[in-house]
Amino acid sequence: MDALFLTKPPSHLNLSPHLTKLPFSPIFPSHYPFRPKHTHSFLTLSSLQNQHQPPQQTTTEDESYGEVKRIIGSRALNGATGMEYLIEWKDGHTPSWVPSDFIAGDVLADYEAPWWTAAKKADEAAFKSLIEVGDERDVDAVDSDGRTALIFVSGLGSEPCVRLLAEAGANLDHRENSGGLTALHMAAGYVKPGVAKLLLDEGADPEIEDDRGRTPLDLAREILKVTPKGNPMQFGRRIGLEGVVRVLEGAVFEYAEVEEIIEKRGKGENLEYLVRWKDGGANEWVKARFVAEELVRDYEAGLEYAVAEAVVDSRSGDDGKLEFLVKWADLDEPTWEPEDNVDDELIKEFQLSSNNVVSSNQENA
Structure with missing residues (x-):
């Protein structure tokens, strides 16, 4: 399944420990920002x-x-x-x-x-x-x-x-x-x-x-x-x-695909997750509030997390609920998954593609 994650913000400068006031001048002058140029109009x-x-x-x-x-x-x-x-x-x-x-x-x-x-x-x-x-x-x-x-x-x-x-x-x-x-x-x-x-x-x-x-x-x-x-x-x-x-x-964190959560540390507001990026970037510690909820749920449940590429088929399962055949980025064979385990966007893409195929067949007939 495509997992979305937020990247870290850009680096910032070292700070002076002696700074005791706002590091810029007041913006509210006592005069208007214009001055007389002539004495007549x-x-x-x-x-x-x-x-x-x-x-x-x-x-x-x-x-x-x-x-x-x-x-x-x-x-x-x-x-x-x-x-x-x-x-x-x-x-x-x-x-x-x-x-x-x-x-x-x-x-x-x-x-x-x-x-x-x-x-x-x-x-x-x-x-x-x-x-x-x-x-x-x-x-x-x-x-x-x-x-x-x-x-x-x-x-x-x-x-x-x-x-x-x-x-x-x-x-x-x-x-x-x-x-x-x-x-x-x-x-x-x-x-x-x-x-x-x-x-x-x-x-x-x-x-x-x-x-x-x-x-x-x-x-x-x-x-x-x-x-x-x-x-x-x-x-x-x-x-x-x-x-x-x-x-x-x-605002400065960007959505990006991750392969998995590797580790966590801290508690409460200091809780962070160590993330492995799909694009091969260096593993990073990221604040929990910026982690996709579904990714955290899977990690906390001890589930192995894989990245889905596409839905290629659908069927009714033994319990009567809809299942989808998912093609994975890191697995050779697609697997049948319950609807709850499949990204909604992938399902929509599959259904749209299926509808287009049906319409095309009807026109050809």
Whole structure:
């Protein structure tokens, strides 16, 4: 029978025993992630033709200036190095994309302040209202450190905001520029197991590394290691971190075929099984919670475990119950097995194949 098993997570870095705080900077600045660029809401049209040169100073009456009516869209630059905005002009010119450096601070503030306020407060209603406007606002807009709203709300632990932004198309795997941290790193670092699980359910990649080579699981383990044991003030934090670790462990382990369980050790949460892999990989000790239940049942019952390749026939047994003729990967002869001993997927494949053969015969007749 095909046995599924979970492989171990990728290796992680040695940890410093002197680490006493979160190994990344706080993500909640006291100011909005933009700054005034000009003192008026006019742009030189000539500057838009050569964005590498600053606009020439002139009067607001100069015909080379166009007055901004409003911002109607935004998008992050490649590499999350900044933003540009879609400008609607008062003089009727076709809307155009303009880098933030050429836009007046008050115009930027009117457009960006509601978004970043919602991010800092994890305000689901505000996000929903802004998204429902239906303009070209980029839900992956970045601040000066390349951080997105999703990174903020993940650190704050807001599952409703995370879900809303994910449904709006936010990049779940975006890495901010100051440390390469993703939303999943933030959920791990700020001990938000519910958000971590939600991000994983939405499709976030648990194996993306930050600039120090740490996956979110590595980060959670690192923080757990330096969180004091036996301290009542840290009890809840340790429970939360253990929850994050469990969620992430379950995501980074992959299903793979095993030949058999060889041995076991430990008890309770420390119970592990030594597994022999079908593909010839080195035998490994794996936590019991990641072992396929049917594999464990067979091992505990003292049964020899074999790998089935296919079901080739079926019949009614002496007791009237259905039996299947199973072809084994490591046995020369197929054997008749009761239905309970045969993998459901192999039975379905056999039945589908049998139905196709019957239909083909009927057509030929």
